[in-house]
Amino acid sequence: MSIEHLAIWVADLELMRSFYERYFEATAGEKYHNATKNFTSYFLTFKGGPRLELMQKPGLPSIPNGAQEYLGxxxxxxxxxxxxxxxxxxxxxxxxxxxxxxxxxxxxxxxxxxxxxxxxxxxxxxxx
Structure with a gap:
């Protein structure tokens, strides 16, 4: 078994897509949008590893300060x-x-x- 992908909720989908493309040589697939659920996402592919799904849905709370550790x-x-x-x-x-x-x-x-x-x-x- 292997991890197929990880998913991250994001506030700024395009900023995050370009960040992972620039620094980690990820390749974004086609943008997906589900109007009924007001959900948008990209799957990013990396060389030789699992994919990363960036997901956006308005109104979700932010994570704690990333410099601090937290449960999850x-x-x-x-x-x-x-x-x-x-x-x-x-x-x-x-x-x-x-x-x-x-x-x-x-x-x-x-x-x-x-x-x-x-x-x-x-x-x-x-x-x-």
């Missing part, structure tokens, strides 16, 4: 292939004004990673 799904990790790429992408996030909430490091369980927030506060581990 905490983060997802994106493998970028090398320490150098982890470092470079982390610096690109910082340069572009995105929050870096975990500096590049080797964790106690052996991962080399950093942690950044997407524009809506979702935690993303960038790892090898």
């Amino acid at each position: 799904i905490n983060h997802f990790a994106v493998s970028v292939g090398s320490r150098e790429k982890v470092n470079a992408l982390t610096e690109q996030f910082r340069k572009d004004g995105h929050s870096v909430v975990g500096e590049p490091r080797t964790t106690g369980d052996g991962y080399y990673e950093s942690v950044v927030l997407d524009p809506e506060g979702n935690r993303i581990e960038i790892t090898i």
Whole structure:
């Protein structure tokens, strides 16, 4: 068995689509809209991994501050292939004004990673 996709409710669908396309080389499928449910989404495809569904529906509450941990799904990790790429992408996030909430490091369980927030506060581990 494997994870087919993860889904995130978002406030700004187009901003979030372009964010994941730009930084993580995702490819967005066709925009889906269900007028009856006032629901819109994109499926984003990554090389060699599960897809990410970005979903929008007006009136949903926001998540807590992404820099703080809370109950529920905490983060997802994106493998970028090398320490150098982890470092470079982390610096690109910082340069572009995105929050870096975990500096590049080797964790106690052996991962080399950093942690950044997407524009809506979702935690993303960038790892090898």
